[in-house]
Amino acid sequence: VTHAAASPRAATSSPRPTRLVDVAELAGVSLATASRALNHDHTHAVSPSTRERVQAAAAKLAYHVNPTGRGLRVGRLATMAVVVHHLADPYFAEVARAVAARAWEAGMLTIVCSSNRDPEVELRYLQLLSQSRVAAVLFAGGGRENAGHQRMVQRHTDAIAAYGGAVVAMAPHAEHWPCETADNHGGAAAAARHLLSLGHREIAVITGPEWLLTSRERELGFREALAEAGVVPLMAGGDFTPSGGSRAVEALLDQGRRFTAVLASNDGMAIGALQQLQRAGISVPHEVSVMGFDDIPGVDYLSPPLSTVRVPLQALAIAAVERALAILSGAADDLPRVRVHPVLIVDRASTAPPPATAGVKGR
Amino acid sequence: VTHAAASPRAATSSPRPTRLVDVAELAGVSLATASRALNHDHTHAVSPSTRERVQAAAAKLAYHVNPTGRGLRVGRLATMAVVVHHLADPYFAEVARAVAARAWEAGMLTIVCSSNRDPEVELRYLQLLSQSRVAAVLFAGGGRENAGHQRMVQRHTDAIAAYGGAVVAMAPHAEHWPCETADNHGGAAAAARHLLSLGHREIAVITGPEWLLTSRERELGFREALAEAGVVPLMAGGDFTPSGGSRAVEALLDQGRRFTAVLASNDGMAIGALQQLQRAGISVPHEVSVMGFDDIPGVDYLSPPLSTVRVPLQALAIAAVERALAILSGAADDLPRVRVHPVLIVDRASTAPPPATAGVKGR
């Protein structure tokens, strides 16, 4: 041990992690062969015996590939990113969770990007993702109906596609990416028909943000089903948050509008509507029914438990990750660009037939 | 343009992103100087004029450093990771959101790891994070009271520390990492005293999972404050989920226990307790008061709005990220290892004095 004058740092810190060279050395093969044996190289087969030797060495040394080294060489990182409007919104939290869980099964980590509903933030996130060369970007929420913004977004996703990254949407977007989406239009129509079938004719619709494509699809579904039955809804604008739902109901009540049911474009607003009705001393569902959309975790714990449209959040997330994986492995060509996942009416206790003495009148 | 026989790929795909060489070339300096001008190199100053020239070139070419290249060289990635028990739990969703927001301000992306309460998953996440050489790992939830598990966790965090990564906890852990935590003990005592001051003497406490250090701290706070007043609480076990809270109340009721107040160890269980009481036809707060812990987003939208202990989720997240940043920049030495963040009693409508005709009796 003549020149083993180790630096103090090397002396104290734990041994550096094993690299591929270490494995190659132990197995008595070259770096290239070790790499080929550990990966699936289709152009250069490795003899079974060599492969076994290398794998044994890797196992013995507890070798794990360094994603940064590979990432630099391959041109992209084995990492997914999920872009959400707001992570504290239960819809997005659950989607992000499910995405991360499925990605993890594929050995990939997941970056979350919560724009907190600021388009600027979303754009800068996209830029950061693109220069970080993440393997895939998944858009959990719907797109904005703003051509300028779409163009900026497209610039970044083009850059991502240019290095071989995958881009997948999980809600309607104008950008023509591959898309795994819920049946917003059909679900909305079914929700409207559900209230109709209970006997409601005086229905208030709380819409989502008007710039959001998801809102549009749902509003259209509501309107069409209602129109078919000759019902003209009371319209109120919301923003997909509970307080937005509260304000919408408050405004309706203040204007003295009559309605026996509220059709909210998402569960968050339905929760706010419920709360505001109860604050006004209006009983749900005896005087007014409330219907939500999404079936986010927790709405079965409201009082009354919320009737809603179940969007298969987990299935959407899994499908999106698998689509991304397929694109990355070049096996996505036979998939239709847009796949619409069916939704389900969940009839809980917040909906009932309207009271015989029709309608509630604002104060 | 003699030999510009570009490959078909290069011809169709968008131009590859600018590298540091491009900037150096345009500015007429070497690679090293360009790097130094763009970063803050303390050992090698750069003349102001050179720096300006390089910065202008970088701006003109819209240059952004490639994190993978830098990461490989520096030995760690400019990425944070936040480890949560369950991302769909509003507590963790909000913490993760706040962490990502603060990290983003520092130009860092955030990986979420939701173990979904499976210690095996957490361990494998840690392993993946460590081999990915993320700059920092933040534990959002409390640690497990299991020496074996702690040892395994420690192995991985040691590896992270070995390459210069930072590890920070945001809740009690046995592992002696730097920690930014809420005052669980004090908050629990304050919550108990709040009920006491309203006149409650028959109090049911719903505890969290017994293996979780956060649960222990809160339970101890409850017990001490109650004991001080000579009150012996009714104990029921929960698991920090709404359904756990429901089941706890159901069991208490089934056993015919008397109580005028429920002290839940977190808001999730308080929500479940609320629901179960209402299902049993017991009015909150007129017959029984309910007190939660955490003040997660949404509990002000319950009916009745939940009285609880406010844990400053965002402040905790920000402090944790900034602590990690400080560790990474070697400026963390003067910080105390554990910082306890104060909590606040939030008195909403789910608590009130007990009914004059004391106690509710289970069926």
Place this chain on the structure above:
DNA sequence: TTGAAAGCGCTAACAC
């Protein structure tokens, strides 16, 4: 079927 070697983009050690 295997090996030698180039190089992904960057920073830092070492020269000048």
Place this chain on the structure above:
DNA sequence: GTGTTAGCGCTTTCAA
């Protein structure tokens, strides 16, 4: 104050 150069760990030509 600036430049030259090695090399982080890996995959993938190219050559044998």
